Amino acid sequence: MIIDLPETTTNAVNKRLVKLRDEGGAVALGRVLTLVVLAEEADVEDAVAAANGASREHPCRVVVVAPANKRTSARLDAQIRIGGDAGASEVIILRPSGPLVAHTDTLVMPLLLPDAPIVAWWPRETPDNPSADPVGQMAHRRITDAVNAGKSLQTLQRLSRSHHPGDTDLAWTRVTLWRGLIAAALDQPPYESVTAVEVEGEEHHPSVDVLAAWLAQQLRCQVKLVRRRGVSGITKVTLERKGGAIVLSRPDGRIVTLTQPGQPDRRISLPLRQLEECLTEELRRLDPDEVYGEVLTKGLARIGE
Numbered sequence: 001m002i003i004d005l006p007e008t009t010t011n012a013v014n015k016r017l018v019k020l021r022d023e024g025g026a027v028a029l030g031r032v033l034t035l036v037v038l039a040e041e042a043d044v045e046d047a048v049a050a051a052n053g054a055s056r057e058h059p060c061r062v063v064v065v066a067p068a069n070k071r072t073s074a075r076l077d078a079q080i081r082i083g084g085d086a087g088a089s090e091v092i093i094l095r096p097s098g099p100l101v102a103h104t105d106t107l108v109m110p111l112l113l114p115d116a117p118i119v120a121w122w123p124r125e126t127p128d129n130p131s132a133d134p135v136g137q138m139a140h141r142r143i144t145d146a147v148n149a150g151k152s153l154q155t156l157q158r159l160s161r162s163h164h165p166g167d168t169d170l171a172w173t174r175v176t177l178w179r180g181l182i183a184a185a186l187d188q189p190p191y192e193s194v195t196a197v198e199v200e201g202e203e204h205h206p207s208v209d210v211l212a213a214w215l216a217q218q219l220r221c222q223v224k225l226v227r228r229r230g231v232s233g234i235t236k237v238t239l240e241r242k243g244g245a246i247v248l249s250r251p252d253g254r255i256v257t258l259t260q261p262g263q264p265d266r267r268i269s270l271p272l273r274q275l276e277e278c279l280t281e282e283l284r285r286l287d288p289d290e291v292y293g294e295v296l297t298k299g300l301a302r303i304g305e
Contacts, residue, residue, distance in 0.1 A: 005078040010110040013078045013092060017111075020082060031089070033117045033283070036108050036135050037064040040124055043148075044093060046275070047123045052087030053276035058283040061116075063108050064093045065135075071097035076107070105134035117141070117286050121279070124148045126155060131164035140286050143279070145170040146206040156206040160296045165288035171206040172292050173278040177270055178211055178234060178248075185239070185246050185258060192241040194219045200226040200236040208234055213299030214291075215239075223303045233272050 003020075005013060035054075039047050044066050051062045068077065075098065081091035094107055112118060120130070120139035126149060127133040130142040146169050149155040159169060186194070197215045201208035208225065211234060216223040228235060232253040239246040244261030256270040 001081070001083045003080040005080065008076055008078050010076070010078075010094070010107055013080065013094075014110050016080060017090065017092070020080070031059050031061050031113050031116060033058065033060045033119055033286075034111075034113045035060050035062045035089075035283070036118060036120045036139065037062060038104065038120065038122050038133075038135060039064055039066050041066045041068070041095075043123045047121075048081075048091055048093070050276040050279050052089060052091070054280040054283055055087040055089035057280050060089050060283075061111070061113050062089050062091045063111050064091065065104050065107060066093065066095055067101045068095045068097040069101075074098035074100050076100055103134070105138060108135060109138075112138075119143065119283065119286075125150065126159065128158060129162035129164075130159075130167055131162070140166060141282070142167045143170065143282050144168075147171050147174070152204050152206045153209065156209060156296075157300070160300050163293055163296050165290075165293060168282055168289050168292055169206075169210075169296075170275075170278045170282070171210050172289075172295070173281050174207045174273045175211040175214070175234070176281065177273070178237070179214060181248060181256065181258070181268065181270070182215070182237065182239070185248070185260065188260075190243055192243050194221055194239045194241055196221055196240040197223040198226060198236075198238040198240075199223065199234065200228060200238075201234040202231050203227040203229050205233055209300065209303065210295060211237070212303045214295045216302035217295050217299035225303055 005016065035051055037047050037051065044064055048064060077095040079093040092111055096107060117140045118138050119141045120135045121143040123145055126144040130136045130144060136142045144159060146152050146155040197219065199208060199212040212223050212225050235251055237248045247259040248256050250256045250270060254271045256268045258266045258268060
């Protein structure tokens with residue numbers, strides 16, 4: 001069910017939610033968090049679809065703020081989605097304009113679930129300092145996505161300078177499975193130290209940099225980046241050791257071939273991770289990701305071109 005509320009207020013939206021709950025018997029007590037999405041209009045539907053998918057594991061209230069930049073008057077249009085149009089969540093879309101755009105925290109505050117954690121998510125462009133953003137200050141976790149930012153690598157560097165516990169980025173989430181494969185490969189005989197690492201991947205994809213930074217931070221060895229055009233994501237990781245190199249190659253973006261000295265090659269399914277999958281993973285934890293913090297603030301400085 002989709003209900004449009006033009007020229008309204010957040011208090012009116014909240015009252016309508018209560019009325020819908022009373023009439024339809026919807027139970028809000030099962031919601032485990034409030035997900036506040038700060039999006040551009042063009043990204044609203046993709047963000048809502050990802051949030052709806054994630055809500056099946058994390059039932060939540062989703063509040064999307066998408067400024068109507070073409071209007072200059074102070075006005076708030078809203079939309080409520082429940083039932084089949086909202087997955088296992090309640091979705092409220094707010095479209096403020098004019099002076100209201102500068103007061104996102106005031107807009108969302110009446111719609112926050114009581115005594116529930118708050119997660120802020122920027123699907124595309126990020127503020128200079130997410131933890132200092134009005135909504136970011138209220139949030140327990142702040143999720144950004146440098147992959148979709150206009151200048152991805154510059155965004156990653158900016159996030160490293162402003163990092164605060166509770167911040168995370170989906171560029172990091174996209175390398176979770178890569179980190180698991182690499183750790184498993186190194187956790188086998190002959191247990192030799194890695195002397196050098198080479199990470200290849202898409203030219204401007206921040207996950208390439210994040211994975212390289214993690215390896216540099218954990219292995220304390222030289223890490224080289226090789227940027228390729230016309231490829232998707234991470235395509236190859238080479239770990240040099242005295243007894244021979246471990247190579248993980250994924251040229252097609254779907255299957256990784258693991259090559260190790262003295263062992264037959266192994267093929268492992270590793271498709272590019274989708275937005276819903278990454279968001280679901282990040283909503284599983286509300287405590288600061290200390291490993292990500294170290295990789296962002298220390299590991300990036302260790303990698304070389």
